[in-house]
Amino acid sequence: MDTQFLPFSSSIKEHLKTHLHTISIESEKIMKRLDCEEHCILCDFEDLQKTFQEIQSVAASYYLQRYLSPYTQNYIALSLAVHHLSEKRHGALMVIERKQVVDSLIQRGVPVGATLSATLLETIFYPGNPLHDGAVLIRGNEIVSASNVLPLSAQSIKNKKIGTRHRAAIGMSEQSDALVLVVSEETGRISFGLDGSLYPIHSSKNTFN
Structure with missing residues (x-):
């Protein structure tokens, strides 16, 4: 990085x-x-x-x-959403598009076309919601689509197998300049994928401040 x-x-x-x-x-x-x-x-x-x-x-x-800040003005909404999802251990996967358009790299899910907000993100990733199993695509201040399928990485971390969400976060960041947020439903831990690597981040309401 x-x-x-x-x-x-x-x-x-x-x-x-x-x-x-x-x-x-x-x-x-x-x-x-x-x-x-x-x-x-x-x-x-x-x-x-x-x-x-x-x-x-x-x-x-x-x-x-x-x-994040050069690519979305609503990064505080992202902070609140991942914090609340982490607290509840609701798994989540979010692709924040940067300079490179990523449409060709994902299997497009369900169009959303709504303004980015913490409430909407939490609703999408609520367990049982039809859209929760997949990735949200964020472009600027808009949630473009949900339930997208991302390319998976073949990497492992410290010789341990990693879950599908984390493999998808790494895989997407290997093939694009996108930043990918992931929340583990097993532990509630928050990480982001960038340039083919995964980084843990501080679980706080002020994560991005």
Whole structure:
């Protein structure tokens, strides 16, 4: 992901520096504990991993907003929708078209042609809704269509098989410059696909702020 042209704001920098400083201190403690035969450091590594995941998701959330804002003015509605879907563990898949038109890459579902709103997105992805099983296509401030079928990636993450929604998010981002949001119905975790990679983002109502 090409991020060199997206400098962090001062508040995000301070947030990340604080967490990185904590990681540095905890790493030093773990190195000292290695000499203590009676201490198990597995829990220490687990805590360190959680801190890494936290700062990664905060950074990814910031980058996500910067990548979305030039292409849709309603990115706050997207933030609210994915947050609520995450809380309820309602699976979701959303393609936000950027410079490249993606019509030729998807199997078109049901036309919607409505203004992008959090309420409509949540309704579409409500379990049992006929349109929930597939991807929403967003172009600018409009929900163009729903229940679209995306190209699937053959990738796996950390040698583990991933679900269909996540494979679709990666696959779509491999073949286009689109940004693809995905909410896991198993865990409620939010990620976005871009340039063939998947990034976890911070689950917050202010995700894109």
